[in-house]
Amino acid sequence: MDRPYVLALHGGAGTIARPLSRDARDARQAELPYHAGLRAALSSGQAVLARGGSALDAVVAAVSALEDNPLFNAGHGAVFDADARHTLDAGVMDGSTLAAGAVAGTRRVRNPVLAARELLRDGGSVLLGAEGADRYAEARGLAMVEPGYFSTPQRLAQWRRLRAQAAGATALDHDAAALADDPVPLSPEAPRFGTVGAVALDRQGHLAAATSTGGMTNKAPGRIGDTPIVGAGVYANDASCAVSCTGSGEHFIRACLAHDIHARMRYLGQAVGAAAQGAMLQSLEPLGGRGGLVALGADGSLAMPFNSQGMYRAWVREGVPQATAVFE
Ligand code: ASP
Numbered sequence: 001m002d003r004p005y006v007l008a009l010h011g012g013a014g015t016i017a018r019p020l021s022r023d024a025r026d027a028r029q030a031e032l033p034y035h036a037g038l039r040a041a042l043s044s045g046q047a048v049l050a051r052g053g054s055a056l057d058a059v060v061a062a063v064s065a066l067e068d069n070p071l072f073n074a075g076h077g078a079v080f081d082a083d084a085r086h087t088l089d090a091g092v093m094d095g096s097t098l099a100a101g102a103v104a105g106t107r108r109v110r111n112p113v114l115a116a117r118e119l120l121r122d123g124g125s126v127l128l129g130a131e132g133a134d135r136y137a138e139a140r141g142l143a144m145v146e147p148g149y150f151s152t153p154q155r156l157a158q159w160r161r162l163r164a165q166a167a168g169a170t171a172l173d174h175d176a177a178a179l180a181d182d183p184v185p186l187s188p189e190a191p192r193f194g195t196v197g198a199v200a201l202d203r204q205g206h207l208a209a210a211t212s213t214g215g216m217t218n219k220a221p222g223r224i225g226d227t228p229i230v231g232a233g234v235y236a237n238d239a240s241c242a243v244s245c246t247g248s249g250e251h252f253i254r255a256c257l258a259h260d261i262h263a264r265m266r267y268l269g270q271a272v273g274a275a276a277q278g279a280m281l282q283s284l285e286p287l288g289g290r291g292g293l294v295a296l297g298a299d300g301s302l303a304m305p306f307n308s309q310g311m312y313r314a315w316v317r318e319g320v321p322q323a324t325a326v327f328e
Helices: 024-050 055-068 112-122 130-139 153-165 173-181 249-254 257-268 272-287
Strands: 006-014 088-094 099-106 127-129 196-201 207-213 234-236 241-247 291-297 310-317 320-325
Touching (some): 024 310, 055 088, 055 241, 099 112, 099 130, 112 127, 112 130, 207 241, 234 257, 241 272, 291 310
Parallel strands (some): 099 127
Antiparallel strands (some): 006 310, 088 099, 088 207, 196 207, 241 291, 310 320
């Protein structure tokens, strides 16, 4: 018998708190396009699930919609690295087969999540990097763009502002966005992460996860975060959960965070909420990691913990209206 589908997205975590110079009404206004973008992406994924499509197709549809939205740090609107260029990472995993595909450091693939999806389908290499990933995507007939396609004036302003404050600093996208708007000093206590991701459970009971990012503002050229690393920024297994992460990627890699949640469920018998909380508190935070995640259990339970001030997120369950949120 068909089960009700579930889909959840994130559009990054961090200090999404309004700069003090803005009043609360202005801040709510400023948030509206983010909610609209999340809803549009949610609808793309939901349409797949509602017609009986797979969780895998749903997360890819939702994430590619977010990649096309310049408000989020993935695809068009990706952040700049220290060379004022863009390199993009994406990963996708199918919980029913444990097949996975990922790309890192791409420069010309319009939708990196689609290249990850192609790799997953091929079943050969799991992770392709840089020029090889671009060439692979081109050979597969995916849409290719000039690198300038990813740039937006807002991201350039973020990058310039950050460099003016501290040339070697890296920042998470939403923090850098706050910097561009307001002359607040960059604070390591105030990171914001603009990566996007999705997790889904389809009517057949299968799970999938996808994550995509431009990485961190002013990151070292060649730096790769957790996003395309299976078990760190993305993971799905029908036996437990689907997870997509956002945050300080190095910490998520070192904590094997997405897989840590799976392991807690599988080996400790925890529910997804306890497993996600436990992984954040016991595995990520001791390393100094910041950010959040969306985790969806095989039973349809959702957990969306974050240790930052907010996390852009949206979710829908079959028969229940869509919801979006930024703060607790
Ligand atoms: N996790 C991403 C990275 O480290 C950044 C983010 O979530 O915004 O590349």
